[in-house]
Amino acid sequence: MYAFTYHRPASARQAATLLGKKEDAKLLAGGHTLLPTMKQRLAAPTALVDLSGCLDLKGIAQKGRNLIIGAMTTHAEVANSPVVRDAIPALAYLAGHIGDPAVRHRGTIGGSVANNDPAADYPAALLALGATVVTNRRKLSAAEFFTGLYETALEEGEVILRVSFPVVSKAGYAKFRNPASRYAMVGVFVAKRGGEVAVAVTGAGEGGVFRWPEAEAALKARFAVKSLDGLAHGADGINADMHADAEYRAHLIGVMARQAVAMATGK
Structure with missing residues (x-):
């Protein structure tokens, strides 16, 4: 690691003040991303502001x-x-x-x-x-x-x-985990609040987390697993890497969505 100063404020206000005063300072929460990147010298903040005391x-x-x-x-x-x-x-x-x-x-x-x-x-x-x-x-x-x-x-x-x-009336989450990191290769969270339904997908999008409007429309008509029958997400805009290609991840979106709805409905 490079040299840096360490600060452990007692409140969020103190943390924000330090962050503003210290040039190139970084906030430290759990540290699972920042500390490894510092060890690899991919990040070199001059100061760390540890939030654990706030x-x-x-x-x-x-x-x-x-x-x-x-x-x-x-x-x-x-x-x-x-x-x-x-x-x-x-x-x-x-x-x-x-x-x-x-x-x-x-x-x-x-x-x-x-x-x-x-x-x-x-x-x-x-x-x-x-x-x-x-x-x-x-x-x-x-x-x-x-x-x-x-x-x-x-x-x-x-x-x-x-x-x-x-607080919503119904919600469910399902993910296909990377067996090593347990990160979501594809994760789908569904939620129903009144007459509105949201379906959000993580682990698959080239631009990060996104919503799946077609699934939302189907579930808004009837919030049930069967409503997703025959519905598939396309591979356009889906991430591909050494763990899975875009077509496989697109397929997993549909599978995880059905599992999430099953959790939400208890069926």
Whole structure:
């Protein structure tokens, strides 16, 4: 690694101040992406601002019809929270299937969302559930927040404080995991709220997480697995790599969508 200064603020406000004062500073959440890139000398921040001491960035609560999760809440805490399991069971399930126990007990929802890895799980949940990302400056809908591969609408000095999820009537998540990394080769999150249906896909798009309008229209007519019979996603715009070509990933989108709906409906 290159030399850097280390800071551990006690609040989000202090973290934002340090981020603004220190040239080329980086926020440290779980560290699963930043630290390996620093070890490989692919990143060389002059300062690290560790958010682990910011207690105001942690916690889970339901306020009215919204589930509020602090940015520094770990995947394990989301997965095991009775509040999350009661409000949005599919979100708890998703968090419980991120990586392995070591990753789940260190990685955070804010770090995952900010990194926007194209194979990460949370972006699909945020997009399908219509979540809002709250920063120290503004509120961004998930559709506004995710802008491309590893890209978000976050600006310099902006810190994610929490994520607000509307409580939906039905939701489900299914993913085809890479057997080594457990990242989603394809993951699909479906959500039904009133008469609206959203289907979000992660791990497959060349531009990152995206919605599948054709599946949404079919499920809006009838929210059931059979509604997706005969529906297939095309290979255009689908990622291809050493793990799977575009055609295979496109096929998996349909398979995972059916499994997600089956989870949501209990059938």
